Amino acid sequence: MNSVRRTLILVVIGALACSAQAGLVFSDVVIAGSLADGASYYTSGGNIDFMFPDALVGDPVNPLRAGNLIITFEVRSTEAIDRSLVSILGGLSGSGMIDFNEVVEDLVTPGVIGAYGAVMQGSGALPHIGVVGFDRPTTHYKVKKTAVLSAVDTDELDLAAVALIEQNMVPEPGTAALLLVGLVALRRR
Numbered sequence: 001m002n003s004v005r006r007t008l009i010l011v012v013i014g015a016l017a018c019s020a021q022a023g024l025v026f027s028d029v030v031i032a033g034s035l036a037d038g039a040s041y042y043t044s045g046g047n048i049d050f051m052f053p054d055a056l057v058g059d060p061v062n063p064l065r066a067g068n069l070i071i072t073f074e075v076r077s078t079e080a081i082d083r084s085l086v087s088i089l090g091g092l093s094g095s096g097m098i099d100f101n102e103v104v105e106d107l108v109t110p111g112v113i114g115a116y117g118a119v120m121q122g123s124g125a126l127p128h129i130g131v132v133g134f135d136r137p138t139t140h141y142k143v144k145k146t147a148v149l150s151a152v153d154t155d156e157l158d159l160a161a162v163a164l165i166e167q168n169m170v171p172e173p174g175t176a177a178l179l180l181v182g183l184v185a186l187r188r189r
Contacts, residue, residue, distance in 0.1 A: 023078030058151030058159030080137035
């Protein structure tokens with residue numbers, strides 16, 4: 001059991017190290033939409049975080065019952081990327097709903113290589129975590145995210161809010177496997 005636990009820890013460390021080693025550069029970041037006022041972003045290692053102080057619709061901001069966020073950015077990497085993880089934090093209540101979509105376009109060999117969509121409703125729907133798988137690995141691609149928030153008026157407290165959208169890039173498994181083998185060899189020494 002302890003060896004399984006140690007192996008899992010090594011896999012996690014390997015994935016994190018591999019992500020950090022990927023040499024990611026984010027560029028051409030655009031945050032738009034009716035709920036984008038005050039939005040900002042931050043990059044660190046293998047991720048990019050988008051913060052939204054005013055992305056809220058529903059009873060607290062009545063009569064604003066719907067709005068959207070549109071995010072686009074490019075990613076360049078020294079390692080091939082074949083998937084990413086998206087996390088959405090915020091709040092939902094009553095009729096509140098978030099319709100989220102993401103499209104990934106390869107800029108090396110042009111074409112759409114990944115897409116992800118989710119509809120979040122109900123108080124237990126957030127935080128939301130999803131995997132955006134790519135049809136093929138790439139080192140340069142463009143991401144477009146769209147989030148539509150709505151909260152029709154009912155007798156309940158109705159709201160939909162997005163506070164943070166985080167994207168973590170994951171290098172292809174071959175690179176992670178090589179790093180893991182190296183870590184295991186180091187550990188044995």
